[in-house]
Amino acid sequence: xxxxxxxxxxxxxxxxxxxxxxxxxxxxxxxxxxxxxxxxxxxxxxxxxxxxxxxxxxxxxxxxxxxxxxxxxxxxxxxxxxxxxxxxxxxxxxxxxxxxxxxxxxxxxxxxxxxxxxxxxxxxxxxxxxxxxxxxxxxxxxxxxxxxxxxxxxxxxxxxxxxxxxxxxxxxxxxxxxxxxxxxxxxxxxxxxxxxxxxxxxxxxxxxxxxxxxxxxxxxxxxxxxxxxxxxxxxxxxxxxxxxxxxxxxxxxxxxxxxxxxxxxxxxxxxxxxxxxxxxxxxxxxxxxxxxxxxxxxxxxxxxxxxxxxxxxxxxxxxxxxxxxxxxxxxxxxxxxxxxxxxxxxxxxxxxxxxxxxxxxxxxxxxxxxxxxxxxxxxxxxxxxxxxxxxxxxxxxxxxxxxxxxxxxxxxxxxxxxxxxxxxxxxxxxxxxxxxxx
Amino acid sequence: xxxxxxxxxxxxxxxxxxxxxxxxxxxxxxxxxxxxxxxxxxxxxxxxxxxxxxxxxxxxxxxxxxxxxxxxxxxxxxxxxxxxxxxxxxxxxxxxxxxxxxxxxxxxxxxxxxxxxxxxxxxxxxxxxxxxxxxxxxxxxxxxxxxxxxxxxxxxxxxxxxxxxxxxxxxxxxxxxxxxxxxxxxxxxxxxxxxxxxxxxxxxxxxxxxxxxxxxxxxxxxxxxxxxxxxxxxxxxxxxxxxxxxxxxxxxxxxxxxxxxxxxxxxxxxxxxxxxxxxxxxxxxxxxxxxxxxxxxxxxxxxxxxxxxxxxxxxxxxxxxxxxxxxxxxxxxxxxxxxxxxxxxxxxxxxxxxxxxxxxxxxxxxxxxxxxxxxxxxxxxxxxxxxxxxxxxxxxxxxxxxxxxxxxxxxxxxxxxxxxxxxxxxxxxxxxxxxxxx
Numbered sequence: 047x048x049x050x051x052x053x054x055x056x057x058x059x060x061x062x063x064x065x066x067x068x069x070x071x072x073x074x075x076x077x078x079x080x081x082x083x084x085x086x087x088x089x090x091x092x093x094x095x096x097x098x099x100x101x102x103x104x105x106x107x108x109x110x111x112x113x114x115x116x117x118x119x120x121x122x123x124x125x126x127x128x129x130x131x132x133x134x135x136x137x138x139x140x141x142x143x144x145x146x147x148x149x150x151x152x153x154x155x156x157x158x159x160x161x162x163x164x165x166x167x168x169x170x171x172x173x174x175x176x177x178x179x180x181x182x183x184x185x186x187x188x189x190x191x192x193x194x195x196x197x198x199x200x201x202x203x204x205x206x207x208x209x210x211x212x213x214x215x216x217x218x219x220x221x222x223x224x225x226x227x228x229x230x231x232x233x234x235x236x237x238x239x240x241x242x243x244x245x246x247x248x249x250x251x252x253x254x255x256x257x258x259x260x261x262x263x264x265x266x267x268x269x270x271x272x273x274x275x276x277x278x279x280x281x282x283x284x285x286x287x288x289x290x291x292x293x294x295x296x297x298x299x300x301x302x303x304x305x306x307x308x309x310x311x312x313x314x315x316x317x318x319x320x321x322x323x324x325x326x327x328x329x330x331x332x333x334x335x336x337x338x339x340x341x342x343x344x345x346x347x348x349x350x351x352x353x354x355x356x357x358x359x360x361x362x363x364x365x366x367x368x369x370x371x372x373x374x375x376x377x378x379x380x381x382x383x384x385x386x387x388x389x390x391x392x393x394x395x396x397x398x399x400x401x402x403x404x405x406x407x408x409x410x411x412x413x414x415x416x417x418x419x420x421x422x423x424x425x426x427x428x429x430x431x432x433x434x435x436x437x438x439x440x441x442x443x444x445x446x447x448x449x450x451x452x453x454x455x456x457x458x459x460x461x462x463x464x465x466x467x468x469x470x471x472x473x474x475x476x477x478x479x480x481x482x483x484x
Numbered sequence: 485x486x487x488x489x490x491x492x493x494x495x496x497x498x499x500x501x502x503x504x505x506x507x508x509x510x511x512x513x514x515x516x517x518x519x520x521x522x523x524x525x526x527x528x529x530x531x532x533x534x535x536x537x538x539x540x541x542x543x544x545x546x547x548x549x550x551x552x553x554x555x556x557x558x559x560x561x562x563x564x565x566x567x568x569x570x571x572x573x574x575x576x577x578x579x580x581x582x583x584x585x586x587x588x589x590x591x592x593x594x595x596x597x598x599x600x601x602x603x604x605x606x607x608x609x610x611x612x613x614x615x616x617x618x619x620x621x622x623x624x625x626x627x628x629x630x631x632x633x634x635x636x637x638x639x640x641x642x643x644x645x646x647x648x649x650x651x652x653x654x655x656x657x658x659x660x661x662x663x664x665x666x667x668x669x670x671x672x673x674x675x676x677x678x679x680x681x682x683x684x685x686x687x688x689x690x691x692x693x694x695x696x697x698x699x700x701x702x703x704x705x706x707x708x709x710x711x712x713x714x715x716x717x718x719x720x721x722x723x724x725x726x727x728x729x730x731x732x733x734x735x736x737x738x739x740x741x742x743x744x745x746x747x748x749x750x751x752x753x754x755x756x757x758x759x760x761x762x763x764x765x766x767x768x769x770x771x772x773x774x775x776x777x778x779x780x781x782x783x784x785x786x787x788x789x790x791x792x793x794x795x796x797x798x799x800x801x802x803x804x805x806x807x808x809x810x811x812x813x814x815x816x817x818x819x820x821x822x823x824x825x826x827x828x829x830x831x832x833x834x835x836x837x838x839x840x841x842x843x844x845x846x847x848x849x850x851x852x853x854x855x856x857x858x859x860x861x862x863x864x865x866x867x868x869x870x871x872x873x874x875x876x877x878x879x880x881x882x883x884x885x886x887x888x889x890x891x892x893x894x895x896x897x898x899x900x901x902x903x904x905x906x907x908x909x910x911x912x913x914x915x916x917x918x919x920x921x922x
Binding site: 081082083099100101104106108109112113115117118119120121122136138139140141144177178181182188189192193195196197235236237238239437441448454456457458459460461462463 | 519520521537538539542544546547550551553555556557558559560574576577578579582615616619620626627630631633634635673674675676677875879886892894895896897898899900901
C-alpha cells in the first residue's frame with residue numbers, strides 16, 4: 047500500500063515544526079517553500095542593521111532535514127489549492143502551476159507586511175519580512191551615509207541622515223535601538239564630512255505607546271531607553287503620506303531619504319486558495335484541531351491561521367506557529383498510526399521579549415516583568431537556543447560578543463545583486479508565499 | 485598653504501596599498517570606489533561555491549582606513565578624467581558627473597571579464613569579478629540542484645546537473661575543484677530524487693593545458709587532481725557558442741543550464757578616459773615610475789596598467805597591483821616631502837598558487853615547485869595573512885576548518901534581492917570601475 051502523502055507549504059517556524067513532528071511517520075512528506083532557507087525572523091533586524099550576515103540567521107531547509115529521509119524539500123511557490131482533487135499547484139523558475147497531490151495538507155504560509163490600504167507607500171517604505179527585505183534595508187541605510195559623505199553641502203546632510211521607522215511594535219523598537227547604536231558606535235570615526243552620531247532616528251506609531259502587547263510599565267521603560275539612545279518617539283498619530291522625500295505626520299513634514307515600514311502584517315492568501323471563512327484580517331478560521339471546517343485533511347497553522355483561545359485571538363508570533371505546527375504533525379501522525387487524536391490544541395504562552403539598543407531588553411512572561419541587562423541576557427540565551435544549528439549558535443554568539451566589545455559589525459556590505467537569471471513568477475503585494483492560482 | 489589633493493580611483497589591492505603608503509603624507513586624499521568594500525578577489529570562488537559568506541572576503545573600505553585621517557572615502561563611479569583641468573568626474577545614486585579636482589591622480593581601476601568579442605555570451609555565461617557576480621553564480625549553481633530535485637523526469641536531471649566552466653586559469657581550476665567537492669560532500673544526503681555526486685563538471689579551455697602561467701609539471705598535477713575529483717577537462721578547443729541550453733565546442737553540443745565564464749580579462753576604460761597609448765589589450769602604457777608619459781601627476785597601477793619588465797609584460801595579479809600601489813604612494817609622498825624619488829619600480833615575484841579541490845594546491849615560487857597538501861597549507865596561510873582584518877582571518881580560518889572536517893559550508897542561501905532602490909549609472913560591458921564620461 048502506498049504511503050500517505052503529506053504536503054507542508056512553508057518552512058517557517060510552523061512548517062518546520064510540523065515536518066519534524068512527522069519524523070517517525072510512515073509517509074511521503076513534501077515540504078514546499080519559495081526560498082531555500084528557514085529564516086529566523088526575530089533576528090532579521092540585526093541583518094538590516096548590519097550586525098549579522100544573512101547566513102547567520104538562515105539555514106538551507108534541506109540541510110536541517112538532511113537526516114529525515116521521509117521529507118522531500120521543494121523550492122517553489124504555491125499558486126493555489128484544489129480542495130476537491132486534493133492537489134496544490136507549484137510554480138518555479140522552470141515550470142508553472144505543476145499539480146502535486148496530497149492526502150494531508152498543512153498550510154504554514156505566514157504573513158507579510160500590510161500597508162493598511164496604502165500600497166503606494168511600499169515603494170518608499172519597504173517592509174522587513176524576508177532576507178531580501180533585510181538586505182535592501184541594509185543597502186539603503188548604509189548608502190544614506192555614503193551619499194551624505196559624498197555631499198559637500200551640509201544642508202543636504204540632514205535629510206540623508208534622517209531615518210524613520212513606521213510602527214513601534216517589537217520590530218520598529220528593535221530597529222530603532224539597533225540604528226541608534228550603529229550610528230554612535232560602529233560608524234564612529236569612519237567619516238570625514240559628516241558625524242554619523244548626528245543622525246536623526248524617528249519612530250512613529252498611531253498607537254499611544256510603544257510595544258503594544260507588553261505591559262504599560264515595560265512600554266514606558268522601552269520608550270525611556272529609546273529616548274536615552276537619542277531616538278525621537280512620536281506616538282498617537284498615523285502617517286498621512288510617504289514619498290521619496292519623507293513623511294507627513296500630524297500636519298508636519300519630516301524630510302527623510304530612508305523610511306522603513308515596521309507596522310502591520312497581512313496573512314498569506316491561504317484563505318483565498320481554500321475559499322473558506324477568514325477573520326477580518328484575512329486569516330483562515332480554524333477549529334480546535336487546527337483543521338479547516340469540513341476538511342479534516344487540511345490544517346492551517348501560524349500567522350495565516352485565526353484561532354481564539356479564552357475569547358481572544360492567538361497572536362501572530364513564532365511560538366504559536368511552532369506549537370501549532372508540532373500539533374498538526376502529531377495529529378496526522380496519530381491518524382496514520384491509528385492512534386486516538388491528541389486533546390484539542392492549547393497554546394502555552396512562554397512570554398515575550400524585545401531588545402532596546404545594547405544590553406537592554408524588556409521581558410514579560412506570565413506575571414514576571416523585567417527590563418534591563420538581565421532581560422537582555424535572557425533574550426540572548428533564548429534566541430541563541432532557537433537558532434537552527436549549533437554552528438549558527440556559535441557564530442552568532444561570537445559575533446554578538448565581538449560587536450558588544452568593539453562596536454564592529456559583521457556585515458556592512460552594500461551589494462546590489464544582478465537581476466535573477468531566471469524569470470520569477472509574478473506576485474501580488476500582500477503575498478508571503480504564493481500567488482493565487484488560475 | 486592648502487595641502488595637495490590626491491585622488492585614488494579604486495580600492496582594490498592597488499588603490500588600497502597606495503592609500504596606506506600615504507599614511508603620513510600631509511595631503512587631502514580622496515579614495516573613490518563604486519562599491520563600499522575592499523574585495524579579496526582571490527577567494528571570490530569560495531563565495532560562488534558557498535564555502536564563505538560575502539562579508540568574510542569583503543570589508544568596508546572606510547573601516548579599513550578608519551584611523552587614517554587624511555583619507556576621505558567616497559562611494560561613486562568615476563565616469564571620466566579631465567587631464568588638463570586636473571579633475572575626475574564622479575556619479576553616484578544622487579548626482580551625475582560631479583567634478584573633483586586633484587594635484588595627483590592614481591588610477592587603480594582593475595579589470596573585468598572579457599568575452600573576446602562575444603559579448604552575447606555574457607547573458608548565458610556570467611563572469612566572476614565582483615561580489616554581485618559571485619552571489620549570482622552561487623544562486624545559479626544552487627538553484628540548478630533545486631530545479632532538478634523538483635523535477636520528476638530523470639531525463640531532465642542531466643542537463644540541470646551539468647556545470648561548465650569556460651577558462652582553465654586559476655579561477656576556472658579553483659571553481660571546478662570547489663564544485664566537485666561541493667557535490668560530493670556538502671550536498672550529500674540532502675536530496676531525495678537526485679544524487680548531487682552524479683553532477684557533471686566540465687572545464688574547457690582553448691589552451692593546451694590548465695593553469696597556463698604555471699610550469700608544465702604543475703599543470704599536469706593540477707589536471708590529474710581535477711580528473712581524480714571527477715572533473716572533465718577539455719583542452720585545445722575554443723567554445724563556439726553559448727546559449728541558454730549549453731555550449732558548442734569542437735562540433736559537439738554539451739547541454740547545460742549553468743555555464744560560468746572564467747576566461748579572459750579586459751582592463752577598465754582608464755585608457756579611454758586619459759586618451760593615452762594602450763597595449764593591445766587596452767591597458768595604459770606606463771613608465772618605470774608608473775606615470776603616464778607627459779603627465780608626472782598621473783599614475784596608473786595594477787590590472788589596468790601595462791609595464792614590461794625584463795622584456796615581458798607584468799601579469800595582472802594582486803601582487804603586482806599591491807607593489808605598484810605602494811610605489812605610487814611612496815613616490816608621491818617623496819615629492820610632497822621634497823625628498824628624492826625612489827629608484828624605478830621593480831616587481832618582485834613571490835610566486836603563484838592555485839587550489840585544486842580539498843587539501844591540494846600547486847605552488848610555484850622561483851625554482852620551488854610544490855603540489856599537494858603542503859602547497860595547500862601554504863596557500864591557506866598566505867591567503868589568511870592577506871585578509872584585511874584580524875577578525876576576518878579568524879572567521880575564515882574557523883570556517884575552513886569547519887568545512888574541511890564536516891563538509892558543511894558557510895553560506896548556501898539563494899537570495900534574489902529586490903531591485904536597488906536608487907537608479908544606478910549605466911555601464912558598458914567591459915567596465916570595472918567606471919563609465920566613460922561625456
